[in-house]
Structure formats: structure tokens, C-alpha cells
Ligand SMILES: Cc1cc2nc3c(=O)[nH]c(=O)nc-3n(C[C@H](O)[C@H](O)[C@H](O)COP(=O)(O)OP(=O)(O)OC[C@H]3O[C@@H](n4cnc5c(N)ncnc54)[C@H](O)[C@@H]3O)c2cc1C
């Protein structure tokens with residue numbers, strides 16, 4: 001168990017916060033796609049930990065998480081003041097693979113999924129493209145930060161308040177049609193229906209991709225089976241359950257089992 005002192009915990013836009021923990025030990029080995037399981041000290045009567053993607057780590061050992069307040073745990077987290085020390089487990093899970101020099105990384109994110117892929121901007125030797133989908137302009141996260149890191153950003157919103165009006169998968173189709181001279185490699189995180197739609201497209205087009213599934217979790221370390229997802233298998237059913245906290249949260253798209 002590691003300790004993380006809160007350095008800052010601020011509202012960055014309506015409903016979304018950024019918390020920075022001083023967690024040098026975790027930062028030493030953290031990679032894009034890893035997550036931390038945070039014990040929220042002021043949550044007393046419910047499961048005490050919540051999983052969050054590691055958005056960034058600084059050389060001085062500050063680890064940032066971007067989170068949306070959706071329920072009791074995230075609301076309690078948003079009330080914690082700098083100086084509070086939280087227990088952190090991490091880095092947990094299987095991260096994304098290192099982008100290769102001959103590949104063009106295309107990140108496909110929905111909402112706070114943009115946090116999970118952010119550290120890939122440091123590992124991609126030649127930049128890349130980030131496609132970000134959200135309900136509305138006010139739900140778009142990290143656009144400036146991705147641009148400053150050398151990534152082109154294209155956005156879609158359900159209500160048309162920014163970028164393309166429609167689904168982020170529409171942008172995926174556009175990119176596949178447009179970048180025929182590039183060796184595309186997809187990295188994605190976001191709502192499950194979006195990820196499953198992307199997985200289907202990649203399968204149809206025979207393109208490689210890695211998908212981070214933010215499935216509801218409990219123990220975070222492979223002991224409780226609360227987080228299982230279906231992956232392909234060569235048994236009679238054609239699938240088996242995999243624990244997303246252990247074998248994921250990042251899975252190769254070609255390994256995920258899609259319901260018909
Ligand atoms: C590997 C991983 C990485 C994650 N990274 C981030 C992140 O970077 N930023 C962030 O804001 N959230 C992230 N999440 C989701 C985050 O863990 C949940 O939003 C949080 O646990 C909800 O806690 P709560 O007590 O506030 O809400 P609860 O009271 O437990 O639930 C409130 C609502 O949120 C939904 N919810 C709960 N857990 C999840 C989940 N895992 N995914 C989607 N919806 C959920 C519930 O179904 C319910 O509708 C991640 C989850 C996983 C598994």
C-alpha cells in the first residue's frame with residue numbers, strides 16, 4: 001500500500017475535477033493505461049476504493065487523475081483538501097503497448113477516457129491523432145493539453161455544440177478513409193457501447209487496436225471477479241471471462257468477444 005498526499009484537488013470544468021497526489025513510487029513505473037485504486041478516507045459505509053486511470057505523472061512524482069463526479073465516492077473525493085493523505089494501490093492493470101515508430105497512433109476517447117491515453121503522447125515518437133467524443137462541448141477534456149503535446153485533435157459532440165455533430169465512431173470512419181498511407185494503430189477508452197462499436201469497426205477493417213475497459217471494479221487485484229468481461233477463447237462457447245483489473249483494463253481489440 002502506498003500513501004499519496006493530495007497536492008491539489010480542483011474543479012476544472014463543470015462536473016470534472018483534477019486531483020494530484022504526491023506518489024513518486026507509483027510514478028516510477030506508471031504507464032499509459034495503468035490505474036490507481038484510491039481509498040477515499042471520508043467514505044465510511046461503502047466499499048472504500050475507487051479506480052481511476054493515471055492521467056499523468058511528473059518527474060517530481062506528482063500523479064494526476066481527472067474524474068467526473070457521478071456518485072458518492074467521487075463526490076467525497078472532490079471534498080478532500082490538499083494535505084489529505086490517501087492510500088493508493090498501483091500502478092494496477094495491464095497498460096497500453098508502446099507506440100511503434102512506423103505506426104500512426106489514433107486515440108479514440110469518450111469523456112474522461114481522454115485521461116487514460118494521455119501519457120501515450122509522451123511515448124509516441126511522431127505525434128498522432130486524438131478523436132474525442134462527448135455529450136456536449138462542456139464534457140470535452142484535455143483538448144489543449146493533447147494539442148500542446150503535438151497531437152491533432154478532432155472532436156464530436158452528441159448535441160453539435162463542438163466539432164462534428166454525432167458519434168466519435170463517425171470520425172473513426174473518416175480517418176480510416178483518409179489516412180490510407182499510414183499504418184494506423186488505435187488506442188481507446190470511454191463508454192462501453194462506444195468501445196464495442198470501435199472494436200467491431202476494427203474487426204471489419206482488420207486494423208489493430210487496444211481497448212481500455214472501465215468496468216465496475218471491487219478489489220482491483222484479481223480476487224473478487226466483480227470486473228469480468230468476455231474475451232475470445234477456443235473452448236466450445238468461443239469465449240471466457242477475463243478479470244479486467246488483472247488481464248485488462250487494456251485488451252487487444254481482436255481478443256474481445258462481441259455479442260451478436
Ligand atoms: C480502470 C478504470 C479507470 C477509471 N478511470 C476513471 C477516470 O480516469 N476518471 C473518472 O472519472 N472515472 C474513472 N473510472 C470510473 C470511476 O471508477 C467511477 O466513476 C467511480 O468508481 C464511481 O464511484 P462513485 O462512488 O462516485 O459512484 P457510484 O455511486 O459507485 O456509481 C454512480 C454511477 O456511476 C456508475 N459507475 C460506477 N463505476 C463506474 C465505472 N467503472 N465506469 C462507468 N460508470 C461507473 C454507476 O453505474 C452509477 O451509475 C474508472 C474506472 C475503471 C474501472
Ligand code: FES
Pocket residue numbers: 216217218219220221222223224225226227228243244245246
Ligand atoms: S475487481 Fe476484483 S477481480 Fe477485478
